[in-house]
Amino acid sequence: MKLINTTNSHAVLIQSQLESTDATLVETYSAGNTDVVFTQAPKHYEILIANTHRAVREQEIEKIRDFFLKRKIDTKAIDTAGIQTIYADKLIEISIPIK
Numbered sequence: 001m002k003l004i005n006t007t008n009s010h011a012v013l014i015q016s017q018l019e020s021t022d023a024t025l026v027e028t029y030s031a032g033n034t035d036v037v038f039t040q041a042p043k044h045y046e047i048l049i050a051n052t053h054r055a056v057r058e059q060e061i062e063k064i065r066d067f068f069l070k071r072k073i074d075t076k077a078i079d080t081a082g083i084q085t086i087y088a089d090k091l092i093e094i095s096i097p098i099k
Contacts, residue, residue, distance in 0.1 A: 001031050001060065001063050001064075002031060003029040003030070003031050003036065003064070003067055004029060004030050004031070005027060005028070005029055006028045006029060006030045006035075007026075007027045007028050009028070010028045013026075013028065013037075014026045014027075014028070017037075017039065021039070021041070022041045022042060022043075023039045023040065023041050024040055024041060024042065025038075025039065025040040026038070026039050026040075027072075031060075031064075033051050033052070033053045033054075034049060034050070034051045034056065034060060034064075035049075035050050035051070036048065036049050036050075036064055037050075038068060038072060040072075042098070043097065043098050044095055044096060044097045044098055045068070045072075045073055045078070045095075045096040045098070046093065046094070046095055046096070047064065047065065047068055047093070047094040047096070048091070048092070048093050048094075049061060049064055049091070049092040049093075049094075050090060050091045050092075051090050052090060053090075054090065055089070055090055056090065056091070056092050061085070061092055061094075065094055073096065077098050077099055078096050078097065078098055078099065079096075079097045079098070079099050082096075082097040083095070083096050083097070
């Protein structure tokens with residue numbers, strides 16, 4: 001799975017998130033039909049995974065989570081025991097608290 005940064009194509013979404021939440025960084029990515037929104041805030045990180053055509057597979061969730069843990073998240077600053085994954089139909093939210 002290859003994630004492509006599509007942040008420049010979603011300027012309205014990014015601006016809206018930055019204005020209406022405590023987010024300091026918002027980026028969007030695409031992996032075919034799967035879209036990912038990565039958000040960094042002072043007290044947490046959020047990874048939102050959505051696929052409008054089918055349910056998101058567990059294997060995809062793991063790969064996407066690992067991608068961000070390796071490249072975007074300061075793993076020394078997070079509370080790994082507090083990571084929560086919320087499953088909904090065709091939508092997954094991973095919340096990663098900062099210590």
